[in-house]
Amino acid sequence: MIGHLVGAICRQQRALLVLVLGLLVVSLAGASQIRVEDGARDIFVSSFDEYARFTQHTAEYPQSDSEIVVLVTSEQPFDREQLTLLQDLVFDGQLIDGVDFAHSIFSMQEYDTETESFQSVIEGDLSAYDDVSDALDEVADSPWTIVPMLNAERTETILVYAVEEQRVDDKQVQPIIDEFRELFAQVPPEAGLNFQLTGTLPILNTIVNRIIAEQGLLNGIGGLLGLITSLFLFRSLVVGLLTGIAPIFAVLLTLGAMGWLGLEMNVLTNSISILILVITMANCIHMTFELRKFARQGAGRNESIRGMMQAIASPCILTGLTTMIAMAGLSYSDSELIRVFSLAAVVGLCMSLFAAIVVHPLVFTLTWRISPIERALRRQVLPQKYWSELFGRTTQWLLRRKFTVLGVSVVAAAVLLAAFLPVQTTHRFNEYLHDDDPILLALERAEAISSPTQSLDIVLRQKEQGGALVSEPNLDVLASVHEDLEAAFPNNRIYSLHSLRRILRDAGQGASADDVAEMLEKLPERAQTELIGETGNGFKLSFRVADQPSPQIRELMDGINARLDQADLGALSAEPITGLTALAAVLSDKMIKELTISFLIAAFACPILIALWFGQWRFGLAAVLPNVIPVLVVGAWLMVSGWHLQFIGAIALSIAFGVAVDDTIHVLNRYDINRREKGRSFTFADVPAVMKHVAPALMTTTLVLSIGISSAFLSEMPTVIFFGGMCIAIFTLALLADLFILLPVLAVLERKRLASAAS
Template identity: 25%
Template sequence: MHDTVPPHDADMNKLRKGPISIAFGLERIGLIAVKAPILSCVILLALVIGAIFGIQRIKIDDSLSQLFRSDSKEYKQYEEVTKRFPSTEFDVLVVLEGKTLLARDNLGKMRDLVTDLQLVDGVRGLISIFSARQTPAPGKLPAALFPNDLPEGADYDKFIETVKQNELIRGKLLSDDGTLALVVLSLDPAVVSNNKLSTVVADIRKTMNDDLANSGLTKELSGVPVMQLEIRNAVERDGLIYNIAGILAGCVIAIVFFRKISFMIIAAFPPLLAILLSLGALGWAGFSLNMFLNVMTPLIMVISFADSMQLTFAARDRLIAGEDKYSAFTNAVRVVGPACVLTHGTAGISFLALQFSDSDLIRAFGEAGLTATIIALVAVLSLVPVFGVLLVRNEKIFAAKFQTADAGVQALRAFCYWIAVRMVGRPGLFSLISLVVVVGLGIVYANLEPRYRLADQVPDKEQAVAASGRLDAKLTGANPIDVLIEFPKGADLYSPDTLATIAEVHAMVEKQAGVGNVWSLETLRRWLAEKAGSTDVATLKEYVSVIPEHLVRRFISADQTAVVVSGRVPDSDSSKILPVVDKLDNALNAVRTKHPGYEIAVTGLSAIAARNSAGMIEKLNHGLTIEFGLVAVFIGLAFRSWVVMLACILPGIFPVVLAGFVLWLLGEGLQFASVVALTVSFGLGLSATIHFLNRLRLEDTPGTDPAIAVERATVLVGPALILTTVVLACGLVVTVFSDLPSLRLFGWLSAFSMVAALVADLFILRPTAMWLINLQQRLTGSSVLAKQEK
């Protein structure tokens, strides 16, 4: 094997007289702090204290609609509906189920439960089977369907059959087979938006458990507030897990290979401090923690740890070669620093690519990622040499010890050398194989279909998803879909034209396959007409006036200029719901034509998700495709080399298309989490490519055999790349412990992409670079990878 460590004086000569800077001198940021290490630590302490206060300012955004938050007309319309008809955003769904649900004793317990739930602080009203009414006598208000004293024996059985056939609750609040009942609790909006929600939900659970003890009924909660609370709890819990796991992974692997606590601190602490400083900055900047920003911790670890390890390895090699600690760490910054700047630059482009999204959430994630990238770059470049100068002691003793006892690193170098020799032996063949593989995987990736389900954004190990599943099975669905009807100026709620419009829209929604549990003002009109024989407007007005305010606001706006016809759909993939939404919207054209002036729009979270998710995912994916070209050009311009530009394309694309192939095998399709993971992983995965190419440009001098240059560059950067990939994969894969399906997908896919990036670096980049250098030599007569300074 060739010398594993080149003469470091030669390194510096190469920097002074060889290839021109790829970072335009920005790496020298890292040399400022090391000139006054004690003062730098004092400033760092002040920044850490400020960051701690900043982290405390971070709030959690648990809105289920956050992915689709944008300036689009559809989302603005959806927001308007939730403000004017504050129902589904604030409804807790109590799902009660059991074969003995309508047994006399259990019915009594359920009535006690409904009574007690109304007394829970924060509940402003509820709807249940006990809200149903009997057929009214002429001129009188109807009595409750359930009498104070329930009948017994055969009379009770007859009564239950009457209950099951009641039009107001059958298929809406009670399943057809009488084994599932739904209680809808309307919470005060102020409760849902603050920390009182957890207390209110806990009180609801306690009341359920107390009142239904020994009933044999299953009892679960669902609804938007419960899902929000479960998301909030999962985000807080996951953040703690990611921080601890990331710290442990970095520290353990660093101490195993460096075998000195000081070097573990030098390698692992700058990334950890970068996390702290970045999160603090995001807190002060007003960012909210959500299902994407929650992965910012492992991402910062990914961005910064790779460069921290490269700098530490380079300085360690110099110390072993006999340099003093100040020279070792400052020279490491000069040699490795340019690649660090470039890796952060490519990561920054990855985050900028997210600005192509229509989602405010994803764009905010991109902005936060770009901010964190800049902070991580400054932190790593500055803190590694500062900690190195302060913590390294007795350089000569250290050098003597590790010159003869560095088995772990030497083993990795031997492995890297073994691979490099084989890759440069037949570069043309391996380059052709790589091209065929990447093109083949790319074809599979291009055929991935967008996928979105609301349940993927909610913890699937809690009650809400399970309860929603039961509603999907027994009551046509848990997810609301609304048709907003806005009246023309001057139109009255009770005018014949308005009531006819509402009736026709209600009928259209009922007929639409896939939509059930339809409610509107028309529901009350039909009931009055059928049971009371009354069709006059005066009676309708009288009934509306005596209904509790929170029930009226579900369907009629406060100013009586708009109404909503509300139905429910199952939580299916958006590709299945979109045809339902489109078909309904098209069917409503007949009503729009018949009643001009009435604005009729299909909205609701399910409709917004169905319409927008596929387009948003495809746009993100197109942004990733554009990113491939932008990053390749960016790296090529930085190195001033078309060889470098072409060399980084295949290894950069390989992790993305391989991950896409795995998604295809699993039948996953492209989700928001997977596209964001691939977008970010592409930029981060290029870290290995850039560090290798940076080392190769120093080794590839005039008169040097390109094969030897490739081998030496591989031996020098390979061990750090392997260790970094292991740490980063461990740091990302901890997300598999999340209760959020989208975060689990993001985590394992990112970790897989990191490992795939290492494979591409070792088995695709080496032969491709070698073949392109040989091609350049045949075309121009020059075998030097990068442009040299004169």
């Protein structure tokens, strides 16, 4: 098959060039259609029961993740002109298409039992106040202040705008945010007001925008850094440039395929382009090294291309297949996001394979006859020869200690695996941004004024349908649960219908079930559904929590469940804790573990494919340790150091594993070629020649990829920086494993065969 492919490349150059250029145009058109998404809910869309419950819950109760929070600050306490301007802005904001509800100091209300109606705390006409500070005093002193909206110094206030639920689900938030920014930009500077948008929706919008902005920039910088490195290592400008064409083409093909297939770009699939660039570049570097070897020996164009393809095409295909297995193993996940990632990765790896075994040889076939390129290909590169000899001698030294190398490797793998398992995971909504990011600092200040925006939702459902939810026994149960949780968790704020009933009691007003029911009827519709839901048969307790790692949230949920289990709920029953925060804490753990388990299965399954491909069970067994140890080193460090495993970390492990497998396959492929060439005369003395041949390519691949992916350190997103650091660490460890472990372990497995050949 390889021979036919080489023949087609050499004979049908123009036809293949037209095909490649046509695919490029189609890919560019497809890439322009890619949607970038990062909805907090979409990350957890799945067939898990927790997501089904969350979906039902969002249909009945308003969610805090559909709110835009605006922090308004002034250097001095708010004056009349500023408050008048703010009042108008609150009204104008409510008129923005997609805004469902607004809450501010101007919408705060008190319930008057005499008139049986709610009245605004602040008069609608601020001119009614001789001193406008009196209006702010009324806000601060009102016993009906459930969620504070004003700081003690009267220099900061928050505006909360709830976005229509369907606009959140349809990802139509950007136009709404743009309108708010335009609205606030119209405020004259002399007004002395500063506006900062924050909250879940603006934060997610910021993440999406940065993904879009950094996707091309970081890949471009990474490609440039990798190119500069390859130019230095290849000692040739043209050879480095030509080697980089196929990897770039592979990325464009992948993005085009994702666009035409309707696969979105999100926090997971954002790493696909890096995976494809890394895998394709690794294969192309190996192919270029092989091509130059034939060229230096005086072979012509067709002979060099054919020799390169016969030596490297097979391991490239095997690398693609093994990495596809690792990625395809994720398709069984219950998470839609992970399944999309799996499909995008498999499609991208197909594009990578096409670029490596068709586009790369075609590039050199077309350019070979250009004199400077031919001279560059035939030139001897002395640094490569130096490294070749060095690692040949090193391998010879290791072979004499092959049993020690095997023993130390096995013990190290066992210790690392024990440290890595059981996998501990972590997730935070705001982990994609630095803690000192302005939008997070604004959120921190807004939450200091009122309360955390994230919530664990506890629903006490009426067991029997038909009865009145707001009854004395039920309200007493709600009060008991509410106050018990407040006592058990004094650092958290809890809001429920009991909060309003307690205010009535403290004010000496009627707080019977009938009084509470009458008061409920006077509340705005959104406020009613927030407390008892659309169907009116379940009390909701909003247990507010700050953004924190998911293990802490799960621990908190366990504590809440323990209190609920001990409570006498009477005619009510407690549903499983839900809400976006609870969903994220539980499902992030399950999803990250699915990623890890699939990866570990692939890590041990890929050696089986290697053994079948080469027809040598020893090859597959020898490949286990060099592939697993680098990943286990990083994984164990994450567990021991307390970083734990994040989404991006699990993806980094899978990508780096692909590179580790790639290097291992190329070493085994060269071993197999040398052994077949020498036949029964192949002995221990010939094994170092394998490393002498491939060591320069392995080092070049690792350096190019590591320096290229170091562009991640320029990102504004800490998860991207973390991703780059993990990849570089595993790339380096994978190189060391292949240089120092693979051949000694294989020599132990092949010792009888090699010894009999020597005798």
